[in-house]
Amino acid sequence: MKSFMNVFHSEGMKLRKSNIWLLIFVSPLLASLLGLLEVNRDAELNAWPLLWTIMASIHALLFLPLLTGVFSAFVCRYEHNGGGWKQLLALPVSRSGLYMAKFLHVVLLLALAQLLFTAGIIAVGFLKGYEMNIVPWDEFARRACSGWFATLPLAALQLFVSTAWASFAAPLAINVMLTLPNMLVVNSEKYGPWYPWSQPARSMLLISDDYGAFNMPMETLLFIIAGSFIVFLSAGLMYFSRKEI
Amino acid sequence: MSEYIIQTQGLTKQYGARKAVNQVTLNIRRGDIYGFLGPNGAGKTTTIRMLLGLIRPSQGRIHIFGKDLHKHRMSILKKVGSLVEYPSYYGHLTGYENLEAIRRILDVPKSRIDEVLSIVRLTQDAKRPVKGYSLGMKQRLGIACALLGQPELLILDEPTNGLDPSGILEIRELIKSMPQQHGITVLVSSHLLSEVEQMANRVGIIQHGEMVFQDTIDSLHNRAQHRIQIAVSNPEQAFRTLASSGCSAEFNEESLVLDYMPDNKVAAIVELLVRNNHSVYRVEEKRQSLEEMFLALTREGSRQ
Incomplete structure (x- = not known):
């Protein structure tokens, strides 16, 4: 465990000094801007769920999948440059430990982005003078x-592709290409739940169980997500443990 | 404790039908500076990648510090420092931070960073981002990284590649100081024999994935052929003179070249030449340079 923490901190240091983590602010800021610009015609009603839907559409449909790809590619970037994997893996590190250290950094950054996004919603609602004592905290959380x-x-999945493909740009380009059709795929009852790029949107946009397009129960969606997560991660x-460096 | 720091048996790496490394036996003793020689593409880097556990051998065994690498990878790598091909670094970090990133993994005291920086004389530049370093500085940083964990064995793959003469000299002196000053055994690969003969005490020569020579540098020297070169006024005529008296030789523009022979035979030949009115300018013993030997050895290898 101690040696894992050593690897984890080493990765963290490389990432902190790179400024790429600043990207976690981009999506919450843009989504907040969109939320501010949206004119709410019916201010008497509880406006919070609507605000969430507006802001989460751009965040979850577009930025969140993109960020996931960027972070996954980025944690491998320095190692792809000039024999970095060789140097790193010739050190006494376990390969699976290193892989997990990289993965954890990706998902921690994404968690921070989610936190900022939620803070953004509250801030926008506050600025627009929404009723602060009816904020649906539970639902938002x-x-x-x-x-x-x-x-x-x-x-x-993206980390898998990024370690396998000795390139920073290629996995990113693939990620962008597969994120763009999200608007269409997310509405497909058949494929949407299975499409990893649309899963964040499906999870974030379903405001209530009878909210229209998404008929699949949340439990089923989470089950698919957990299953595919385990498959992709293992x-x-x-792959990484056996990879020839 | 086994006498050998690195010992391989029948080490083979096969890619499809091609054997990049074929039945290689390495024996490296404690305190050696072992020069691992071969032309580009002979299998040096592939062998080194296997020694560092980066790729798995198709066949054969590797023992480092007397332990099986496959079973004790982590504990062995703790005591090995390496530099494989080009040194890798994190360009956005300073030299110091690069070392810190590795130090955290190795879990050695922070003071080690300053120690290795001073060994490779980068203390002055430690606070600058590495992307502004010269190639020689990057190479030295690479060696500093390799030294960070107080290794007992250093594995350096082409450490002088792409350096200018002063950079080469610097790295060479650094490597030469390792066994005496730090008690470190060194495996250093190169495609230049002249490079290796100035620092190594033992050499292994690999060609087409197979070892063609492994012994001390002295025994490699002893294998070099000695020849006698006689500078004369007219080599072509002198050659005929010798040939007519049944003595085989070669000639070039300035001199005759003869196989090694004892002193009295040399005297007889000089006498013969002088009698036939040739001016003899110089009589020299020529040793085949190691570079020529190396070429001869690797050529033999390619004929097989």
Whole structure:
């Protein structure tokens, strides 16, 4: 455990000094801007769920999957440059430990992005003068958490691709290409739940169980997410442990 | 404790039908500076990657510090410092931070960073981002990284590649000081024999994945052929003179070249030449340079 923490801190240090983590602010800021610009015509009603839907659409449909790909690619970036894997793996580190240290950093950054996003909603609502004592805290917390949880399979998949592909840009380009059709896929009852890029949106946008397009019960979705997460993570771990460096 | 720091038996790495490394037996003793020689693509880096556990051998065994690498990878690598091909670094970090990132993994005291920085003389530049370093400085930082964990064995793959002469000299002196000053055994690979002969006490030569020579540098020297070179006024005529008296030689523009022979035979030949009105300018013993030997050895290897 101690040696894992050593590897974890070493990874953290490389990441902190890189400024890439600043990207966690981008999506909450843009989503907040969108929320501020949206004119609410019916201010008498409880406006919080609507605000969440507006802001979460851009965040969960677009930025969150993109960020997942960026962070996954980035934690491998320095090692892809000029024999970094060789140097790192010739040190007394366990390969699976290193892989997990990288993965944990990706998902921690995503968790921070979710936290900031939620803070952004509250701030926008406050600025617009929404009723502060009816903020649906439980619902927001639940949505933010399940949105984060839904990025795990994607993060595992992207990290797998990023370690396998000795390039920073290629996995990113793939990620962008597969994120863009999200608007369409997310509405498909058949494929949407299985599409890792649309899982964050499905988890974050379902405001209540009878909210229209998403008929699949939350439990089933979470089950699919957990299952694919385990598959992708163990495939990546297995691949990386055997990889010829 | 086994006498050998590194010992491999029948080490083989096969890619498809091609054997990049074929039945390689390495024996490296404690305190050696072992020069691992071979032309580019002969299998040096592949062998080194196997020694560091980066790739798995198709066949054969590796023992480092007397322990099986496959079973004791972590505990062995704790005592090994390495630099494989180009040194890797995190360009956005300073030299100091690069070492710190590795120090955390190795879990050695922080004071080690200053120690290795001063060994490779980078103390002055430690606070600058590495992307601004010269190639020689990066290479030295790579060696500092390798030394950080107080290794007993250093494995350096082409550490002088791409350096200018002063950088090469610097790295060479650094490597030479390792066994005496720090008690470290060194395996250093290179494709230049002249490079290795100035620091190594033992050499192994690999060609097409197979070891063609492994012994002390002295025994490699002894294998070098000695020849006699006689500078004369007209080599071609002198050659005929010798040939007519049944003595085989070669000639070039300035001199005759003969196989090694005892003193009295040399005297007889000089006498013969002088009698036939050739001016003899110089009589020299020529040793085949190690570079030529190396080429001859690797050529033999390629004929097989």
